[in-house]
Amino acid sequence: MPNAVLAFIASFLHKIEALFSKPAVQAAFNTVAQVLVVAEPIVAEIAALVPNKTVAEIMAAYEAYGVPVAATIAADPTSTGNALLNLATTLVDQKIKNAAATNIIQTAVQIAVTALKAA
Numbered sequence: 601m602p603n604a605v606l607a608f609i610a611s612f613l614h615k616i617e618a619l620f621s622k623p624a625v626q627a628a629f630n631t632v633a634q635v636l637v638v639a640e641p642i643v644a645e646i647a648a649l650v651p652n653k654t655v656a657e658i659m660a661a662y663e664a665y666g667v668p669v670a671a672t673i674a675a676d677p678t679s680t681g682n683a684l685l686n687l688a689t690t691l692v693d694q695k696i697k698n699a700a701a702t703n704i705i706q707t708a709v710q711i712a713v714t715a716l717k718a719a
């Protein structure tokens with residue numbers, strides 16, 4: 601590998617290390633880990649309710665949980681994915697004892713989705 605590429609990789613890794621060495625960043629990821637424990641079963645339950653991710657299944661899941669639909673859900677993957685993320689975020693937020701920022705909850709939900717798909 602040319603020296604320029606190695607220097608770039610080293611610089612990139614140094615920046616990542618500097619970011620993750622900050623106490624606030626470590627605290628945020630510790631919170632994500634705590635919320636993940638709550639998010640994982642909720643994500644699995646939603647996935648079981650919407651195996652095909654159709655708009656009808658998603659609407660039925662919202663109704664089953666008593667969560668109002670905030671916007672029209674289109675049939676495209678972005679819209680259905682956002683609707684599912686919003687549903688899971690709402691349910692996790694309702695279940696955790698200590699309030700967490702939406703980005704923390706959504707990070708935990710996304711990790712749970714990734715783990716579920718990998719299993």
